[in-house]
Amino acid sequence: MKSSRRKFIAMAGFAALGWSVCPSLTRAATEAGPKLYFKEEGSLEASQWAMAIDTKKLDRQIMNKCIEACHTLHNVPDIDSDQNIKWIWIEPFRNLFYDQSHPNLKNKANQPFLTLCNHCDNPPCVRVCPTRATFRRPDGIVLMDFHRCIGCRFCMAGCPYGSRSFNFYDPRIYLENLSHEYPTRSKGVVEKCEFCAHRLDKGQMPACVEASEGALLFGDLNDSNSDVRKALRERYSLVRKPKLGTGPKVYYLI
Amino acid sequence: MLEKAIKGNILYWGWIFFLLAIIGVGAGAYLMQLEHGLGITGLNRDVSWGFYIAQFTFLVGVAASAVMMVIPKYLHNFKAFGRMLILGEFLAIAAVSMCLMFIIVDLGQPARLMNVILHPSPNSILFWDMIVLNGYLFLNLLIGWVTLQSERKQVAPPRWIMPFIYLSIPWAVSIHTVTAFLYAGLPGRDFWLTAVMAPSFLASAFAAGPALLILLGLIVKAFAKWDPGKESIQALAKIVVYAMSVHLFIVLCKVFTAAYSQIPDKLYHYKFLYFGLDGHTTLATFSWVAIFAGIVAVIILLNPKNRQAENVLAFSCILILMSTWIDKGLGLISAGFIPNPMKEVVIYTPTQPELLITLAIWAKGFLILTILYKVAIGVKKEIEV
Ligand code: SF4
Ligand code: SF4
Numbered sequence: 001m002k003s004s005r006r007k008f009i010a011m012a013g014f015a016a017l018g019w020s021v022c023p024s025l026t027r028a029a030t031e032a033g034p035k036l037y038f039k040e041e042g043s044l045e046a047s048q049w050a051m052a053i054d055t056k057k058l059d060r061q062i063m064n065k066c067i068e069a070c071h072t073l074h075n076v077p078d079i080d081s082d083q084n085i086k087w088i089w090i091e092p093f094r095n096l097f098y099d100q101s102h103p104n105l106k107n108k109a110n111q112p113f114l115t116l117c118n119h120c121d122n123p124p125c126v127r128v129c130p131t132r133a134t135f136r137r138p139d140g141i142v143l144m145d146f147h148r149c150i151g152c153r154f155c156m157a158g159c160p161y162g163s164r165s166f167n168f169y170d171p172r173i174y175l176e177n178l179s180h181e182y183p184t185r186s187k188g189v190v191e192k193c194e195f196c197a198h199r200l201d202k203g204q205m206p207a208c209v210e211a212s213e214g215a216l217l218f219g220d221l222n223d224s225n226s227d228v229r230k231a232l233r234e235r236y237s238l239v240r241k242p243k244l245g246t247g248p249k250v251y252y253l254i
Numbered sequence: 255m256l257e258k259a260i261k262g263n264i265l266y267w268g269w270i271f272f273l274l275a276i277i278g279v280g281a282g283a284y285l286m287q288l289e290h291g292l293g294i295t296g297l298n299r300d301v302s303w304g305f306y307i308a309q310f311t312f313l314v315g316v317a318a319s320a321v322m323m324v325i326p327k328y329l330h331n332f333k334a335f336g337r338m339l340i341l342g343e344f345l346a347i348a349a350v351s352m353c354l355m356f357i358i359v360d361l362g363q364p365a366r367l368m369n370v371i372l373h374p375s376p377n378s379i380l381f382w383d384m385i386v387l388n389g390y391l392f393l394n395l396l397i398g399w400v401t402l403q404s405e406r407k408q409v410a411p412p413r414w415i416m417p418f419i420y421l422s423i424p425w426a427v428s429i430h431t432v433t434a435f436l437y438a439g440l441p442g443r444d445f446w447l448t449a450v451m452a453p454s455f456l457a458s459a460f461a462a463g464p465a466l467l468i469l470l471g472l473i474v475k476a477f478a479k480w481d482p483g484k485e486s487i488q489a490l491a492k493i494v495v496y497a498m499s500v501h502l503f504i505v506l507c508k509v510f511t512a513a514y515s516q517i518p519d520k521l522y523h524y525k526f527l528y529f530g531l532d533g534h535t536t537l538a539t540f541s542w543v544a545i546f547a548g549i550v551a552v553i554i555l556l557n558p559k560n561r562q563a564e565n566v567l568a569f570s571c572i573l574i575l576m577s578t579w580i581d582k583g584l585g586l587i588s589a590g591f592i593p594n595p596m597k598e599v600v601i602y603t604p605t606q607p608e609l610l611i612t613l614a615i616w617a618k619g620f621l622i623l624t625i626l627y628k629v630a631i632g633v634k635k636e637i638e639v
Binding site for chain 1: 290291292293295297298299300302303357360361362363364366367369370372373374375377378379380381384436437440441442443518519590591594595596597598600
C-alpha cells in the first residue's frame with residue numbers, strides 16, 4: 001500500500017515535469033509562426049524587400065517630411081521624453097557608422113541621416129522573441145503582432161540598432177488626429193517600422209518613400225532591374241554594423 | 255506540517271505584519287503600474303530592462319546555490335549539511351518565487367503571460383528560462399517537503415526521491431546558465447557578449463547564496479534557538495570565500511579583455527561601469543564599492559580564525575552580499591545598455607514606485623522564507639526533544 005502510493009507520487013511528479021516541457025515542444029514543431037499574411041489583389045510582391053537611402057539627396061526638410069508621413073500614418077505619438085516612440089528618425093552619420101568612419105571623413109561625421117528598422121535577413125529580434133510576436137515574412141519584412149506581444153522587451157535588448165520602441169504609456173492619450181489606415185497600439189507592447197507592409201499589400205509604396213522626393217528607393221533586392229539594385233550597382237553603399245551578421249536590408253548610398 | 259506556521263511569538267507575528275505592510279504598499283504601486291503602464295518606471299527606450307530584471311538575475315543565483323549543499327551531502331556523503339540542507343532548499347523556493355514575480359512585474363502585458371506557452375518559441379532563451387525556473391521550483395518543493403516529512407517521522411527519505419535530488423544538481427546549474435544565456439547571446443551588446451557570462455554567474459551565485467544562507471543560519475540560531483551546526487556553517491564559509499575569489503578573478507579577466515584589446519565597443523561599457531560617461535558617475539561609485547567589499551571580504555575570510563568568529567563571519571557575508579548584489583542587481587544590466595547602440599549615453603534611474611514594487615517582492619520572498627523556515631525548524635525541534 002505504502003509503496004504503491006509512493007510510486008504514484010513519483011509518477012505524478014515525473015508526469016508534471018514532462019507535462020511542463022512536452023506540449024510546448026510538440027506545438028513548436030508543428031507551428032511555423034503566425035499566419036498573418038493576407039495578400040490582396042494587386043499587391044506589390046518581392047522575394048526580399050530592401051531600401052536604399054540616397055544620402056546625397058537627403059536634407060533636413062526631406063527627412064522631416066519622411067518622418068511626418070510615417071508617424072502620422074501609423075499613429076506614432078510624439079512623446080517628449082526618453083520613453084518616446086520612433087519608427088524612423090534622424091541620427092548623425094557618426095552614430096550610425098561609428099565603426100566605419102574615421103576622423104578625416106570631411107564633414108560626414110555630423111551629417112544627419114535617416115534611420116529605421118533594417119529588416120534584417122537574420123534578425124536577432126525574431127530569434128529572441130518568446131511568443132513569436134515578432135516574425136519575418138517570406139518577403140523579408142520583419143513584422144510585429146501587437147496582440148501577441150507580452151511586453152518582455154527582449155527584442156529591444158536583441159536589436160543591435162536601437163530600432164525598437166516600447167509603449168511605456170497608452171499611446172492614444174498622446175494622439176490628437178487619428179489616422180484610420182493603421183491601428184493604434186495599447187500600452188505595454190513593442191513596436192517599430194514595418195516597411196509599410198500594409199501598403200505594399202494594397203499596391204502602394206511605403207509612406208516615407210513616397211514623401212522622400214526620390215531620396216529613398218524601395219524594391220526587390222533579388223530583382224536586378226529594381227531601383228534598389230540599380231542604385232547599389234552604381235553607387236558606393238554602406239550598411240550598419242555588417243560584422244554582426246544580421247544582414248541589414250537598409251542601404252546607405254554615399 | 256503547515257500548522258507550525260501559525261503558532262509563533264509576538265516577534266514572529268510582528269515580523270509577519272511588517273512584511274505584509276510592505277507588500278501592501280508595493281501592491282498599491284503595482285496597481286498604479288498596471289493602470290498607467292511601465293511609464294511609471296525609470297526605464298526608457300535605450301535602457302529597456304532595469305531594476306526588476308536585475309533583481310531577478312541576482313536571485314536566480316541565490317536559488318542556484320542550494321546545490322552547493324546538495325552536492326556535498328548526496329554525492330560526497332558530507333553529513334554535516336544534513337542538518338541545514340532544508341534551509342538551503344527552502345531558500346531556493348523563496349528565491350525562485352521572487353524571480354518569477356520579478357519577471358511578471360516587468361512585463362508590459364502581464365495578462366498575456368500565457369502566450370509564452372500558447373505560442374512557444376524554442377529559439378528564445380526566455381522560453382527555456384521559464385521552463386527551467388518552474389522546474390526548479392517544483393523540484394525543490396517536492397524534495398524539501400518529502401525529506402522534511404520523513405525527517406518528522408524519523409525515517410530515511412523514500413528511495414524514489416533520490417532521482418529527483420540528483421536531477422536537482424544539474425538543474426540548479428541550468429537555471430543560472432540559461433539566465434546567463436539571456437544576455438550572453440545578443441549581437442551588439444558587447445558588455446554581455448562573452449563566453450564567461452555563465453561561469454561568472456555561477457561563481458557569484460555560489461558566493462552570494464551560501465553567504466545569505468550563513469546569515470540566515472545565524473539568524474535562526476539567535477531568534478528561533480535552533481543551531482544549524484558549526485560544521486555546516488564553517489563548510490559554507492569556505493565555499494563562500496573560494497567562490498568569491500573565482501568571481502573576482504573572472505571580473506578581472508573581463509576587464510583585461512576589454513582594456514588590453516582597447517576595442518571601443520567593449521571598452522565604453524567598462525568605462526561607464528567603473529569611471530562613468532558624460533559625468534554620470536553614480537554607478538561607478540557603486541562598482542568600486544562592490545570591488546572593494548569583495549576583496550576585503552575575501553581577505554578576511556581566507557583566514558580560518560576569522561571564519562570561526564561568528565560576528566566577523568557575519569560581517570564578511572554582508573560585504574559579499576553587497577558586492578554581488580551591486581554586481582548583478584545594479585551594474586550588469588545598466589552597463590549592458592549604456593552606452594546605447596548609437597554610442598549615446600542615456601541614463602536609467604529607478605523611480606519610487608519601481609523601488610516600492612521591488613521592495614514588496616523582496617518582502618513576499620521573505621514572507622515565504624519565514625513561513626517555510628518556521629515549519630522546518632518546528633519539525634527539527636520536535637524531533638530533537
Ligand atoms: S533592425 Fe533590429 S528590429 Fe529591425 S529586424 Fe534588425 S534586429 Fe530586428
Ligand atoms: S516584447 Fe513582444 S515582440 Fe518583443 S520579444 Fe517580447 S513578446 Fe516579442
